[in-house]
Amino acid sequence: MNVNRLGVFFLFFFLFIAVSGGVEAQQKQTTRTKTTTKKAPSKKTTGKKAPVRKPAAKKTTSKTPVKSKAQLEREKRENLRRIQEANRILEQTAQKKQASLGQLNVIKEKITVQKGMIRNISSEINYLNKDLSATEEKVGETQMNLARLKEEYAQLIYAASKSSNSYNKLMFLFASKSFNQMMRRMSYLRQYTEARKKQAAAIERTQQNLSQHLSTLTTQKQKKKSLLSVQLQENKNLLSMRDEQDQVVQQLSLQEQSLKQEVEKRQEAVRKLDRLIENLVREEIARAARAAEAAARAKAAREAAAAAKAGKPVPTPSDDDEPAAPRSSNKVALTPEGELVSSNFAGNKGKFAWPVERGFISQRFGRHAHPVLKGVVIENRGLDIQTGANEKVRTIFGGKVLAVQTIPGMNNIVMIQHGEYFTVYAKLRSVNVTEGQQLDAKDVIGTVYTDQEGTSELQFQIWKNQTNLNPEGWLLRK
Structure with a gap:
């Protein structure tokens, strides 16, 4: 009986050594963790408790839809392309010593694009501010978690210090009233040791997360600083462009007499072009009506011949049997093929490629005040596209x-029919197509004319029958 008790005693003793070994190992880990925690980034190295940063307050955002980062990046690239293109065109117009409307148009385009670039940068900064707020919130939460973990760990260390010697642990085990209770107490000691290990590991992970968040925060702050610097420079560039615009306007105002003469010549050229287009459309409507009438008569004759051959009575033509196409119609009478072309043209609204590969709209459709002459209004029946x-x-x-013509002030003109739609290309230097020629989309029809001031500009119009349309809504947006 004494031998059995002695065996049980040694069994408990060896189990106790195993538990004690784990605890002592954990105490060494505790020492290492304490050393590590001292390296945690903080502003003060004193023994005082590190200040806990509160999470950043969430800012209220506008309900208006915002552009995505991908959209902003695309706009940024497009703005840079437009600025480079405008500079290239400006170099051409700036070769002339005297200021010109073409030069003024390019500067206005640059100002428009520059404003877009500044808005783009502002949107980037707004996104970055949101990212900064989110990162600061993460830093605050991580610091709070780290402080909580350290506090809990300190409590574990304090509790362990009370029973740090082997005698207390041995007494704790042998004070058990039964074998099962002793086993439960041994399990408790092991769990306690594991809890301290997990707590130390959690502290280490949290410190690593905090370090990453702080690094991200530093990077974001540097990027914001860089963007603010770029924004400041772009605003300076905008002011410089506006000064340049004012100088050109001032120079042009000294040429008031020549500008008025130029406006008169332009208006006369526009009137001649309008008359030409209206006559061509009217002639095409009449021609299509005659063709429709002829086709209707031919069809009626074929039907009559077929009826006579079959021995059926041939109906006597009456006034009601006349072809449906009226002679006074203001629309082109379309064949089935023409209807398909018109339908396809209308279906591509907003998708058409520009008539020139590079350039910008120097004057839009409709009535506009003259950029220099006060009280003078210019009416544009299409789009003026300035290019190289x-x-x-x-x-x-x-x-x-449909036609290849020449008008003073508009130079060479090409008019193309697309069913009941017509496109007009004016101010061409050269033309390499002929009347009646069938063309495909993006076929080259000529080159843009450059005037004496060095301005290269295309006049582009779209008509539906005898109605003038705004071409800007039909072209792809740049």
Whole structure:
């Protein structure tokens, strides 16, 4: 019986050594953790408790839809492209010593693009501010978690110090009233040791997360500083462009007499172009009506011949049997093929490629105040697209060349029919198509004319029958 008790005693003793070994190992880990925690980034190295940063307050955001970061990046690239393109065109117009409207148009385009770039940077900064707030919130939460973990760990250390010697642990085990209670107490000691290990590991992970968040925060602050610097420079560039615009306007105001003469010449050229287009459309409507009438008569004759051959009575033609196409119609009478072309043209609204590969809209559709002359209003029946010298002009859609004409002030003109739609390309230096020629989309029809001031500009119009349309809504947005 004494031998059995002695055996049980040694069994408990060895188990106790195993538990004690784990605890002592954990105490060494505790020492290492304390050393590590001292290296945690903080502003003060004193023994005082590190201040806990509160999470950043969430800012209220506007309900208006905002552009995504990908959209902002695309806009940024497009703005840079437009600025480079405008500079290239400006170099051409700036070769002339005297200021010109073409030069003024390019500067206005640059100002418009510059404003877009500044708005783009502001949006980037707004996104970055949100990212900064989110990162600061993460830093605050992580610091709070780290402080809580350290406090809990300190409590574990304090509790362990009370029973740190082997005698107390041995007494704790042998004070058990039964074998089962002793086993439970041994399990408790092991769990206690594991809890301290997990707590130390959690502290280490949290410190690593905090370090990463602080690094991200530093990077974001540096990026914001850089963006603010770029924004400041772009605002300076905008002021410089506005000064340049004012100088050109001032120089042009000294040329008031010549500008008035130029406006008169332009208005006369526009009137001649309008008359030409209206006459061509009217002639095409009449021609299509005659063709429709002829087709209707031919069809009636075929039907009558077929009826006579079959021995059926041939109906006597009456006034009601006349072809449906009226002679006074203001619309083009379309064949089935023409209807398909018109339908396809209308279906591509807003998707057409520009008639020139590079350039910008120097004057939009409709009535506009003259940029220099006070009280003078200019009416534009299409779009003026300013571009570089010798820029190739392309048709926006497949169709038939209806006319190739020349008008003073508009130079060479090409008019192309697309069913009941017509596109007009004016101010061409050269033309390489002929009347009646069938074209495909993006076929080159000529090159842009450059005037004496060095301005290369295309006049582009779209008509539906006899109605003038705004071309800007039909072209792809740049």
